[in-house]
Amino acid sequence: MSEKTKELVIIGGGPAGLAAAVAAAEAGVPVEEIRILERDNKLGGILNQCIHNGFGLHTFKEELTGPEYADRFIQKAHELKIPSSLNTMVVDISYDAASGVKKVTAMNRSEGVFTIDARAVILAMGCRERPKGALNIPGYRPAGIYTAGTAQHYVNIDGRMPGKEVVILGSGDIGLIMARRMTLEGAKVKVVAELMPYSGGLKRNIVQCLDDYGIPLKLSHTVVDIEGKERVEAVTIAQVDENRAPIPGTEERYTCDTLLLACGLLPENELSRQLGVEMSPITGGPLVDESLETNLAGVFACGNVLHVHDLVDYVSGEATIAGQNAAKFLSEKRTEKNAPDLKIVTQGGVRYSVPSTIHLDTMADTLTVRFRVGAVYKDQNLAVYLGDTKLQSLKKRVMAPGEMEQVILVKKKLEEVREAGEKSSELKICIEA
Amino acid sequence: MTRELTCICCPIGCSITVEMNGNEVAYVSGNNCPRGDAYVRKEVTAPQRTVTTTVAVDGGESAAASVKTQGEIPKEKIMECIKALRDLHVEAPVHIGDVILKNVADTGVDIVATSNIAKG
Numbered sequence: 019m020s021e022k023t024k025e026l027v028i029i030g031g032g033p034a035g036l037a038a039a040v041a042a043a044e045a046g047v048p049v050e051e052i053r054i055l056e057r058d059n060k061l062g063g064i065l066n067q068c069i070h071n072g073f074g075l076h077t078f079k080e081e082l083t084g085p086e087y088a089d090r091f092i093q094k095a096h097e098l099k100i101p102s103s104l105n106t107m108v109v110d111i112s113y114d115a116a117s118g119v120k121k122v123t124a125m126n127r128s129e130g131v132f133t134i135d136a137r138a139v140i141l142a143m144g145c146r147e148r149p150k151g152a153l154n155i156p157g158y159r160p161a162g163i164y165t166a167g168t169a170q171h172y173v174n175i176d177g178r179m180p181g182k183e184v185v186i187l188g189s190g191d192i193g194l195i196m197a198r199r200m201t202l203e204g205a206k207v208k209v210v211a212e213l214m215p216y217s218g219g220l221k222r223n224i225v226q227c228l229d230d231y232g233i234p235l236k237l238s239h240t241v242v243d244i245e246g247k248e249r250v251e252a253v254t255i256a257q258v259d260e261n262r263a264p265i266p267g268t269e270e271r272y273t274c275d276t277l278l279l280a281c282g283l284l285p286e287n288e289l290s291r292q293l294g295v296e297m298s299p300i301t302g303g304p305l306v307d308e309s310l311e312t313n314l315a316g317v318f319a320c321g322n323v324l325h326v327h328d329l330v331d332y333v334s335g336e337a338t339i340a341g342q343n344a345a346k347f348l349s350e351k352r353t354e355k356n357a358p359d360l361k362i363v364t365q366g367g368v369r370y371s372v373p374s375t376i377h378l379d380t381m382a383d384t385l386t387v388r389f390r391v392g393a394v395y396k397d398q399n400l401a402v403y404l405g406d407t408k409l410q411s412l413k414k415r416v417m418a419p420g421e422m423e424q425v426i427l428v429k430k431k432l433e434e435v436r437e438a439g440e441k442s443s444e445l446k447i448c449i450e451a
Numbered sequence: 452m453t454r455e456l457t458c459i460c461c462p463i464g465c466s467i468t469v470e471m472n473g474n475e476v477a478y479v480s481g482n483n484c485p486r487g488d489a490y491v492r493k494e495v496t497a498p499q500r501t502v503t504t505t506v507a508v509d510g511g512e513s514a515a516a517s518v519k520t521q522g523e524i525p526k527e528k529i530m531e532c533i534k535a536l537r538d539l540h541v542e543a544p545v546h547i548g549d550v551i552l553k554n555v556a557d558t559g560v561d562i563v564a565t566s567n568i569a570k571g
Contacts, residue, residue: 059512069517069565070503072459083503085517085566089547177507177515202504202533221457222464230500230526416466 024053025348027122027136029108029289031056032063034321035142036091037334041341042140043098047348053134054095054102055124061095061102062088063144064167065330067174070195072222076331087330103129111139111293113314118353120293120317138316138344141290141304142337145283145322147192155241162250166192166280170199179203181276185253186210187241189217189224190420191328193280198227200278207231208272211239211255213262216394218282218420220328242269244277253277283326293317300370301325307358307375308385309343310336315355318344325372325388328422332388343380359443360404360432366448367391367398367417376445378432385427391417391449398449400425405442407435417449456494460486467491499523502532503565506551511543512571518551519565524558531556543570 026047028035031054043049060066065073068084075081078090095102106126113120120139125131147165162181164172169180170192184205186193189212197207210228215238217224228235236255242264243254257268285303287295295304296313303324304312311318320340321333358375371389394416401411402425409431417423425447458465469491470478476495479488493499501523505515524532532555541551545568552562 066566069505069519071501071519075460081501083517083519083565086547089567173515174505174517175513175515177505177513199504202502202529220464221466222459225457225464226459226500230529421464 022132023135025051025136026053026138026140026344027120027134028052028054028140028142029111029122030054030063030142030144030321030323031058031061031102031104032142032144032321033065033088033091033330033333034144034323034337034340035063035140036061036088036095037337038140038142038318038320038341038344039100039102040091040094040098041338042345043100043341045342045345047345049098049100052100054100055106055108055122056102056104057107059105061092061104067167067170068195069174070199073330076329077334084330091334108289111289113293113317118316120314138318138347139293140337140340140344141287141295141312141317141319141323142321142340143286143289143323145285145326147279148282148284149279155244157244158247160244160246160248160250162246162275163244163277163279166190166196166278169196169276169278173199173203179205181205181250181274183208183272183274184276184278185241185255185272185274186278186280187255188212188280188282189219189235189237190280190282191219191223193278194219194223194227196278196280197233198231201231201233205276207233208274209233209255209270210235211241212237213240213258214238214419216418216420220420240264241277243271250275250277283322285323285326287323290319290323295319298325298370298374301372303372305375306373307377308373308381309346309377310340310373311343311347311355313355315353316344316347318347325370325390328420332422335386336388360445361443362387362445362447364389364447366450367393367395368400368423368447368449371447376427378429381427381429381432383429385429386424387427387447388422388424389447390419390422392419394418395449398451401448401450402427403446403448404432404435405440405444407438407440407442409435409445411450454491454495456491458482458487458490460484460490469495471495498526500526500529502529504533504536506536506562507540508543508545508568509540510570511545511568513568516541516545516551516564516568517566518562520555520558521561521563524556524560528556528558532558532562536562543568
């Protein structure tokens with residue numbers, strides 16, 4: 019087994035890994051000391067199959083499709099000559115607390131199994147779709163049931179249609195995008211059923227992907243029966259009550275050959291767990307501080323592995339910060355982590371926050387804290403407190419679980435409040451009337 | 452009459468209210484940028500869409516290449532545009548920006564590739 023050493027290993031060559039690599043190189047990490055490890059045969063990650071447009075308005079001030087957005091970062095990485103290994107699967111990362119070395123074990127066809135001793139690691143593995151087994155739908159397991167992302171790969175990369183008559187469960191963005199995509203390719207999308215009383219997708223996708231094509235969206239509905247033994251033949255959906263239990267008598271049967279599941283995304287963190295990274299039970303991603311560093315010194319996380327984003331622009335921004343901080347970590351030759359000055363607690367509808375702790379000495383002048391809310395809130399205030407002192411409050415017309423929210427903390431303001439005698443280390447983000 | 456529209460210019464998706472006076476736009480509110488204002492004015496009179504889809508690739512590392520309309524086309528032309536691309540095959544390699552089909556469905560807009568497909 020061959021062994022190598024690198025300053026920085028980036029796990030994943032999707033939008034997060036690419037932006038992190040570019041930022042680290044631009045911040046002075048020698049490119050020969052960086053290596054991106056990517057499982058697929060191409061850089062770009064899931065963007066390669068997201069052929070719809072709307073990417074990059076924040077980052078490039080123009081509207082790009084997924085592959086075009088990915089290509090901008092791939093070109094940058096190539097210009098900087100950042101090495102990447104494709105078709106390479108990372109199987110383990112371990113952390114030696116005494117030396118601070120992260121041992122990354124990976125394999126590919128040309129090198130076999132190999133290890134890299136890295137001083138810093140950026141976790142950028144992205145997320146996976148919630149599989150059908152997690153959904154507890156009774157019945158046989160006939161062919162014709164796919165996650166929406168799998169169907170997206172079939173259609174957009176392989177050029178094959180998974181079916182002709184389609185029911186979609188879940189109104190997350192991929193489900194909405196695939197409703198339009200299947201329609202354009204000649205399929206009949208009969209209905210999109212959503213368990214919750216609101217859609218988990220962006221409003222623009224409901225307009226552009228469903229309304230434009232007359233596809234009905236049934237909120238508070240779920241699949242109660244799948245017919246067919248070899249292949250899906252029909253799907254029955256029913257309305258659910260406030261406890262999400264199906265209401266008898268509301269069943270509607272749709273003949274179809276395909277059921278797409280778009281029931282949410284889960285950060286992909288097997289490697290993080292093996293490594294001993296502390297995880298958030300809410301996001302399923304690592305707990306990080308203001309530098310996007312985990313509880314392990316020199317292990318950073320960014321993108322959908324951290325928490326599932328709506329906009330790739332935010333992923334790129336976040337990953338840039340992770341890359342810059344990894345570069346800073348390497349130049350400081352730090353091996354330990356100090357206890358954080360502030361802990362962010364979320365209440366009143368705010369489900370979690372990224373980051374969840376703050377070191378004031380390494381906090382930039384402003385810090386963007388992102389999170390999701392647990393229900394739809396109208397005309398409420400998004401407030402931030404340090405102890406009992408209110409730092410800021412912003413009135414929001416609408417907040418919904420499908421759209422990531424953020425507050426921007428100002429370092430000067432935090433310092434002022436602390437100098438004025440506020441001793442609490444608890445920074446609270448909450449929704450209030 | 453008022454119409455509630457969701458702006459599609461960017462992923463933020465502002466809820467925009469358009470007050471109509473007959474066929475004329477009287478007042479626009481709820482948008483966060485001038486693009487929203489322009490979008491709803493157009494959407495209530497002549498709706499346009501960028502179309503993204505794929506075309507078949509022969510001899511490539513994958514069987515499909517993603518493409519888009521270089522600009523927006525009238526909404527009612529979407530299916531005609533898709534139809535024009537349905538039986539089209541292109542040879543690998545394909546590069547981002549390659550013109551795949553000129554003046555699709557007589558819209559004056561070209562179809563361009565949005566992905567790189569190497570020979571394979």
